[in-house]
Amino acid sequence: MEDTEKTLQEAEEEVVDEFSMFDEWLDKYEYLIELGKSLKDYPEADKTEDRLIQGCQSRVWLDYKVQNGRIWFNADSDAIITKGIISLLIKIYSGRTPEEIASSDFSVVDRIGLKENLSPTRANGLVSMIARIREIASENR
Amino acid sequence: MFPALSRKVYGKALVYFDNAATVQRPQSVISRWRDITEKSNANIHRAVHLMAEEATEAYEEARECVRGFINAGSKEEIVFTSGATASVNLVAFSFGEAYVREGDEVIVSEAEHHSDIVPWQMMCQRRGAVLKVLPVDDTGHLMVDKLDNLISPKTRIVAVAHISNVLGLVNPVKDIVEKCHSKGVPVLVDGAQGIVHRAVDVRDMDCDFYVFSGHKIFAATGTGVLYGKKKWLDRMPPYMGGGEMVGHVRFSGTTYAPLPLKFEAGTQNFAGVATLKPALETAMMMRGEGSGAAGSCLALRRELVENEAAVRDYLLDKLLNNNRIYLFGVPSVPEEKIPLFSFSVEGAHHEDLALILDKMGIAVRSGQMCAEPLMDRFGVTGMLRASLLAYNTLEEAEYFIASLDRAIKMLV
Numbered sequence: 001m002e003d004t005e006k007t008l009q010e011a012e013e014e015v016v017d018e019f020s021m022f023d024e025w026l027d028k029y030e031y032l033i034e035l036g037k038s039l040k041d042y043p044e045a046d047k048t049e050d051r052l053i054q055g056c057q058s059r060v061w062l063d064y065k066v067q068n069g070r071i072w073f074n075a076d077s078d079a080i081i082t083k084g085i086i087s088l089l090i091k092i093y094s095g096r097t098p099e100e101i102a103s104s105d106f107s108v109v110d111r112i113g114l115k116e117n118l119s120p121t122r123a124n125g126l127v128s129m130i131a132r133i134r135e136i137a138s139e140n141r
Numbered sequence: 142m143f144p145a146l147s148r149k150v151y152g153k154a155l156v157y158f159d160n161a162a163t164v165q166r167p168q169s170v171i172s173r174w175r176d177i178t179e180k181s182n183a184n185i186h187r188a189v190h191l192m193a194e195e196a197t198e199a200y201e202e203a204r205e206c207v208r209g210f211i212n213a214g215s216k217e218e219i220v221f222t223s224g225a226t227a228s229v230n231l232v233a234f235s236f237g238e239a240y241v242r243e244g245d246e247v248i249v250s251e252a253e254h255h256s257d258i259v260p261w262q263m264m265c266q267r268r269g270a271v272l273k274v275l276p277v278d279d280t281g282h283l284m285v286d287k288l289d290n291l292i293s294p295k296t297r298i299v300a301v302a303h304i305s306n307v308l309g310l311v312n313p314v315k316d317i318v319e320k321c322h323s324k325g326v327p328v329l330v331d332g333a334q335g336i337v338h339r340a341v342d343v344r345d346m347d348c349d350f351y352v353f354s355g356h357k358i359f360a361a362t363g364t365g366v367l368y369g370k371k372k373w374l375d376r377m378p379p380y381m382g383g384g385e386m387v388g389h390v391r392f393s394g395t396t397y398a399p400l401p402l403k404f405e406a407g408t409q410n411f412a413g414v415a416t417l418k419p420a421l422e423t424a425m426m427m428r429g430e431g432s433g434a435a436g437s438c439l440a441l442r443r444e445l446v447e448n449e450a451a452v453r454d455y456l457l458d459k460l461l462n463n464n465r466i467y468l469f470g471v472p473s474v475p476e477e478k479i480p481l482f483s484f485s486v487e488g489a490h491h492e493d494l495a496l497i498l499d500k501m502g503i504a505v506r507s508g509q510m511c512a513e514p515l516m517d518r519f520g521v522t523g524m525l526r527a528s529l530l531a532y533n534t535l536e537e538a539e540y541f542i543a544s545l546d547r548a549i550k551m552l553v
Contacts, residue, residue: 025151025500026497026500026501026551029496029497029500029551030551033493033551033552057492057508058490058492059522078490078522079490079492079493080489080490080493080552081492081493081496081497082492082493
């Protein structure tokens with residue numbers, strides 16, 4: 001990640017600011033679609049059962065590696081808006097220490113209105129993604 | 142006439158194209174439910190007081206309406222349940238208890254809804270029987286010819302949808318019934334979609350069981366119907382025990398109530414069931430049937446039928462002639478198709494499309510549509526489905542196509 005100088009809280013604020021520029025939900029989706037498309041390639045071989053996040057309507061794989069005490073995430077989904085959402089999370093939480101991740105309350109997803117604007121099944125998927133990120137952080141403390 | 146249809150979503154007029162999941166209720170159904178609840182809320186078939194009599198009368202009147210609607214021979218053959226799923230479960234259990242032994246076989250089609258698969262699977266597990274599958278071809282048509290080889294002396298029952306909730310094609314149920322009966326095998330027809338779009342005459346169809354849900358045909362949720370030929374229902378044991386379904390209860394043994402009450406244990410959803418009367422009247426109007434008293438009413442009926450066909454043909458044409466779109470369930474003739482379209486779009490995930498369409502005010506279904514085996518058959522993880530009714534308009538269909546184009550452009 002190029003901008004690890006930013007604190008996690010600053011990265012969260014940046015996402016909230018970016019989202020607040022859009023009035024229309026369709027524009028927010030356009031933005032998520034762009035984010036999803038720009039997510040770096042995820043190896044086909046890593047689309048394994050153990051990397052699959054349970055509870056999502058579309059399939060989402062989340063992989064990570066730990067380097068110098070920081071956790072780096074990579075993810076993919078067969079649905080592009082879902083991919084956009086997870087890339088949003090990666091933007092904020094990748095390259096952080098487990099402690100930093102643990103310190104976040106993840107309220108950013110509420111502040112940008114993602115949760116209430118997704119169908120319940122989709123919102124559950126988002127909750128599952130966050131839960132998995134937290135789990136990975138706590139396993140690597 | 143349908144209050145929910147005039148609401149707005151995200152500031153846009155609602156376009157409701159998820160009618161195969163549930164339809165919107167007409168005012169007459171809402172009023173009926175409220176009337177019963179406000180004025181005649183008393184437990185049916187038990188007390189002698191006036192309110193109980195009114196509630197019982199409304200409930201039994203609905204039974205007669207259903208009987209007439211599907212032309213069943215007698216009211217004894219109409220059992221109220223909580224929905225089509227409950228009806229299939231009832232038959233799978235009780236018929237299984239009475240007629241299915243170890244090594245016997247049950248046949249279902251590849252295009253069935255989970256509700257017409259899982260109850261049979263459970264029964265087969267319980268009874269040690271084997272579930273066999275009647276396949277569909279690439280266009281979504283049932284391969285009825287294969288039935289001859291599938292049916293064996295061990296086949297106890299065949300279960301098949303009147304119209305698949307994914308493919309929207311009217312299956313040749315009468316031929317299937319004839320074929321099965323020629324080998325002495327009874328047939329259950331899942332009419333969850335069929336009852337909405339086609340006139341059903343169970344005596345003409347000669348099926349042994351016909352099941353449907355109330356909520357898909359304008360009635361209150363939590364209502365359902367099981368039609369069964371008396372000869373089967375008589376010999377099937379009760380599904381649930383408890384109030385209403387008994388004759389006499391002694392600790393030494395219990396006798397059961399006569400049909401259909403034998404299968405209606407516990408306090409029934411009487412307020413819901415009572416809405417079947419106005420609901421079926423609405424259904425008949427939507428299909429252009431029934432005897433409308435006023436001339437204007439007849440004109441309206443004809444208009445609704447012509448509108449539904451026009452909308453279906455428009456969408457069929459648009460979806461078939463878009464080379465990015467793959468339609469599942471391609472009719473040989475348009476009349477074979479109900480206005481239900483399940484499709485996938487090359488390069489765009491069904492879930493993304495549904496999410497974007499939702500924000501444009503359009504309600505469609507995405508996913509497996511409770512038919513995973515059929516998804517596997519076509520090698521997809523899900524589909525997008527637009528399902529319409531006679532109350533949907535050509536303008537809505539045009540807006541849907543334009544919005545779909547826009548959504549596809551956003552995604553690919």
